Amino acid sequence: MYVYAFIWVGVFFLLAPLALGLVHTLRARVLARRGPRVWQPYLDAWKLLHKGVVIPRGATMLYVVGPIVAFTCSLLLGYLIPIPLLLTRRSLQGALFLGADVVMAVYLLGLARFIMALAVWDVGAPFGALGSSRQFFFQALAEPTFLIALYTLTTAYRTSNILLFTQVHRPWSFSVALLIALFALIIVFLAEGGRLPFDSPDTHLELTMVEGGPALSYSGPLWLLLEWGAAMRLFFFLLFLAYMTVISLRIEGGYAAAGALVLVFLLFVVALSVGETYVGKLRLRRVVAPFAMALILAIISLLIMAVLVNTLTG
Amino acid sequence: MSPRWVMWGIGALVGVLTLGFLLGEWAPRRFPSPRGRRALSRMALVTAALGGLIGLGLGGGYLATVGKGQAFVLTLYEPRDVVLPRAPETTVKLVAFPLVLRLDGLAALFLLFVGFFAFALALYSWGWLRDDPRAHWVAGAFNLFVLSMYAVILTYNMFWLLLALELMTLASGHLLLYRSEVDRGEEAQRAGRIAVRTYFIVSHVSMAFLMSGFILLALRTGSPLFTLTPRNTMQDVVRGSLMDHVIFALLLLGLGIRAGMVPFHFWVPIAHPQLPTNTHAMMSAVMLKIPVYLMIRVFVQVYPPRAWWWGGVLLLLAGGTALFNVFYALVSPDLKRALAYHSVENIGIILAGVGLALLFRYEWLTRAYGAEGYETFQTLTALALVAALYHTVNHGVFKTLLFMGTGNIEHLTGTVKLKALSGVLRLSPWTGLTFLVGAMAIVGLPPFNGFISEWLTLQAIFVSGEALSRAGHFIHLVLTVVALLTLGGAFALTALAFVKIAGETLLGPPLRVSSRRTPWSMRVAMGVLALLCVLLGLAPGVLVPVLHRAVYDVGVGTTAVQATRWTLAVSVPLGQPRQEMYSAALSLVPALALILLAVLAGGGVLMLRWRRVWQRGQVWAGGERFDPRRMRYSGTAFSFMAWEILARPTPPSEIPVGPLPEYYRVSRRRVVPEFFNRWYNRLIRFTLDMSERLGNVFQSGDIRLYLMYIFVAFFVVLLATLFLRR
Structure with a gap:
């Protein structure tokens, strides 16, 4: 089973920029532009791979280590959502010990952020540190919500291991609480993935950058690692939300689930592209409002879940 | 291991450490020459290391050879009944004073804990105290300090426990004068005076609460020993009387003050930075855990919660402790103060585990007679306790490592002011890298040890979702949500705080060029602790059986955590109707893959370097010419988004109203009020x-x-x- 999981990580790695390309193309189409081709991120990657690396004077090894570790973290996010295993109908022997734990996602994202913050601090240029300090501000607001939403999911499925989510059969009423929790997670993921309204992903103004700030100091293959990592993160968020939506609607296993997964995934891609053309970036202090909304939603979903569990069993 | 061996071990502990104390504190008066003092200080360090090793041997030997639930009880002194001369028919029984020592799983765990750090810090001090004219004094008092902690752990009688606690206060309080001895400046003298006063007042207030609490507890249970007596059985546990709640409040206050729980955390960042580094590490990493040990001993084993809100109150206070202290750590002006605040923050995380354990313990007790969910809550209690104890050990490891790093930094640059530090990673790569490992461990990032204990704490909360919902106790559930909220905020802010600390101290060009080198003993001690951070993160199976043993010996006889070589799994039975389980697992495979891939990718990038596509270039600063002195990002600016919420303009008068600092200056015009x-x-x-x-x-x-x-x-x-x- 480990073999399947690692093969999937390879597929995840290869497919990730496609999602980003889809979003870019669709957004351009919504704005009545032709936009880049869907596979443009791959071409960009090829180009970056052949560029040289400029290392700023005064930077230590952390400058190189940072993107490598951050990239690896993003890659391992793929391990946390092994789609082919999730869609098999068989009950998985020893699936628990694959360790695809959703709590890991919080910590992998944290590790990437931490190491990148140190790497850009090491460079010394202020823009990178400016961006990563904002990332930490978002994280401080998002992490409680993230954990409480996960609390709802774990209460619903009696595990934090994503492979076991479909092993528990819950009544339809649970979907209500789950979907509310998913809505809170969408807001958290928008912030974590550096999308609007929290961060404008294609801004060119350094002073407003959040996600882009750390990438400013990088060039060539190292920059490629950061870009590809960001693409994998976005892919993970979309896949996770799509998968959770599908199983919240109790479509479990087999071709039906696979089809539904692809559909919901595309739906999220479209929603993201269209949504980003309608929403503007929020002022930095204003982001507290959506985070507060997400937090309240997460708490509500948990309370509903608690009542449902109580009525089911007690 | 037989009781005879334990007796010998304890005798050796007392003998060796007392000898070390005398060598350091008393003998230098007879041999006042610098060489004599130096030799004596070395000898005192050797005795401290020996004391640590004996403690390790005692705890380890006990755990290795003695079965579950078999405690050694040694009565060293049994006072005879006093017969009044005027009235021979009246005998006075001195029930309070038998000196009883007891070695069980929990005590053995803490023996290992204290012993290991005593040894590691003695090794570190070998280099750190090399050129210090006060070395004999520091080393001598360190011996007494270690001895007093052993005494607290082993004593099983409330009266003698209070004495041992007092000894602990005196032994460490003595060293609070260290900084004001080193630096004769006006400011340092004032800080030293305030620290000593604060520490003693706080300790004695805590002692007053503990004394009254323990006296009432002894009256209530009918015994001064920490045992379950006929008057303290499980049947009368469920309904608490007012007296029970008073005892709980007194003991919680007494222990909470010592542990630095909100709102009593203020003394830690005032008193601790005045200590020499070795004792500072011991105090922050080990001594603050002594109240945690006593809380588990008292509230889980001897005097289980009589009301659901006991655990609830502790849980809320713990969450508050974590959140407030991490915030003030963010605005602290120097490294020692920031780390002291972080120590209390971690105490908050540990106490959250203990609070959850109390909450579940009460549920478990109330379900003792036939109700559903008995097993669930028993297992949950075990899970929460294992999480708390795991974090206790972890915090000891990484906080000691960070303090050692601070000691090195001070040794190299002569300052711990964050604004004055820069470029330690260049100055001393070994110090820088180990400090970085400690920082990543305290933030709780995989694959270091902090991650495991944070994961276990989170799992304890996650499992309680279904368990408490089934029981229909929604208030408890809301409490866990509040705990999760505060802990989540604290985890995120810890990451911010440590990026700030590591960025300010380690990175950038070295501001001070030092010709001093770090002695070998300091390097070795730090290397060992950094390795331990990785080991406890990758192989939790090393520690989990010991923790289970400790949890078993305080009367929670189930296991919730299974650790094998490759995995760490949590499974909790949820009871009826179809034997449902909560299960979750961590696997070492992704962590190893993470490291392996990082190495491979790093190798790949280095290959590129081989192909000469690398070049050094200017730092890109938006087209401007980069001027590192003017344009480097400062830690204050980095944490701006967090502290700005509470910042206010500098108050017009600088005259302090009292001895404690009311503001932390964050910029020229603004301060953050404490x-x-x-x-x-x-x-x-x-x-x-x-x-x-x-x-x-x-x-x-x-x-x-x-x-x-x-x-x-x-x-x-x-x-x-x-x-x-x-």
Whole structure:
């Protein structure tokens, strides 16, 4: 089973920029532009791979280590959502010990952020540190919500291991609480993935950058690692939300689930592209409002879940 | 291991550490020459290391050879009944004073804990104290400090426990004078005085609460020993009386003050930075855990919760402790103070585990007679305790490592002011890298050890979702949500705080060029602890059986955590109707893959370097010419988004209202107020004013007044004897 999981990580790695390309193309189409081709991120990657690396004077090894570790973290996010295993109908022997734990996602994202913050601090240029300090501000607001939403999911499925989510059969009423929790997670993921309204992903103004700030100091293959990592993160968020939506609607296993997964995934891609053309970036202090909304939603979903569990069993 | 061996071990501990204390503190008066003092200080360090090793041997030997639930009870002194000479028929039983030592799983775990750090810090001090003219004094007091902690852990009698706690206060308080001895400046003298006063007042207030709490507890249970007596059985546990709640409040206050729980955390960042580094590490990483040990001993084993809100109160206070302290760590001006705040923050995380354990313990007790969910809550109690104890050990490891790093940094640069530090990673790569490992461990990032204990704590909360919902206790559920909220915020802010600390101190160009080198013993000690951070993160199976043993010996006889070589799994039975389970697992495979891939990718990038596509270039700063002195990002700016919420303009007058700092200066114009210290300053002011006023009335110096006091006292005693006779 480990073999399947690692093969999937390879597929995840290869497919990730496609999602980003889809979003870019669709957004351009919504704005009545032709936009880049869907596979443009791959071409960009090829180009970056052949560029040289400029290392700023005064930077230590952390400058190189940072993107490598951050990239690896993003890659391992793929391990946390092994789609082919999730869609098999068989009950998985020893699936628990694959360790695809959703709590890991919080910590992998944290590790990437931490190491990148140190790497850009090491460079010394202020823009990178400016961006990563904002990332930490978002994280401080998002992490409680993230954990409480996960609390709802774990209460619903009696595990934090994503492979076991479909092993528990819950009544339809649970979907209500789950979907509310998913809505809170969408807001958290928008912030974590550096999308609007929290961060404008294609801004060119350094002073407003959040996600882009750390990438400013990088060039060539190292920059490629950061870009590809960001693409994998976005892919993970979309896949996770799509998968959770599908199983919240109790479509479990087999071709039906696979089809539904692809559909919901595309739906999220479209929603993201269209949504980003309608929403503007929020002022930095204003982001507290959506985070507060997400937090309240997460708490509500948990309370509903608690009542449902109580009525089911007690 | 037989009781005889334990006796020998304890005797050796007392002997060796007392010898070390005398060598360091008393003998230098006989041999005042610098060489004599130096030799004595070395000897005292050797005894401290020996004391640590004996503690390790005692704890490890016990755990390795003695089965579950078999504790060694050694009665060293049993006072005889006193027969009053005038009235031979009355004998007075001195029930409170038998000196009983007890070694069980929990005590053995803490013996290992104290022993290991005593050894590691003695090794570190070998280099750190090399050129210090006060080395003998520091080393001697360190011996006594270690001995007092052993005494607290082993003592099984409330009276002797209080004595041991007092010894601990004195042994460590003695060293609070260290900084003001080193630096004779006005500011340092003032800080030293305040630290000593604060520490002693706080310890004694805590002692007062503990004394009254323990006396009432002994009366309630009928024994001064920490045992379950017939008057303290499980049947009367479920319904608590008012007296029970009073005892809980007193003991919680007493232990909470010592552990630095909100709102009593103020003393830690004031007192701790005044200590020499080795004792500072011992105090922050180990001594603050002693109250945690006592809480588990008392509230889980001996005197289980009588009401659901016992655990609830502890849980809320723990969450508050974590959140407040991490915030103030963010605005602390120097490294030692910031780390002291972080110590208390981690105490908050540990206490959250203990609070959850109390919450579940109560649920478990109330379900003891046939109700569903008995097993669930028993397992949950075990899970929460294992999480708390795991974090206790982890915090010891990485906090000691960070303090050692701070000691190195001070040794190299002569300062711990964050604004004055830069580029330690260049100055001393070994210090820088190990400090970085410690920082990543305390933030809780995989694959380091902090991650495991944070994951376990989160799992304890996650499982309680279904368990508490089934029980229909929604208030408890809301409590866990609040705990999760505060802990989540604290985790995120810890990451921010440590990026700030590591960025400010380690990165950038070295500001001070030092010719000093780090001695080998300091390097070795730090290397060992950094390795341990990785080991406990990758192989939790090393520690989990020991923790299970400790949890078993406090009366929670189930296991919730299974650790094999590759995985760490949590499984909790949820009871009826179909034997449902909560299960979750971590696997080492992704962590290893993470490291492997990082190495491979790093190798790949280095290959590129081989192909000469690398070049050094200017730092890109938006087209401007980069000027590192003017344009480097500062830690204050980095944490701006967090502290700005509470910042306010500098108050016009700089005259302090009381001894505690009321503000932390974050920029030239702005400060962040420390609310708690303000209240404490008011309180101190009020106490001083009141005592002055009352003193003027009652202590006017008029002899007639004093005669009247004597008369009144005499009269009261007379009346009392008259009435009490009947």
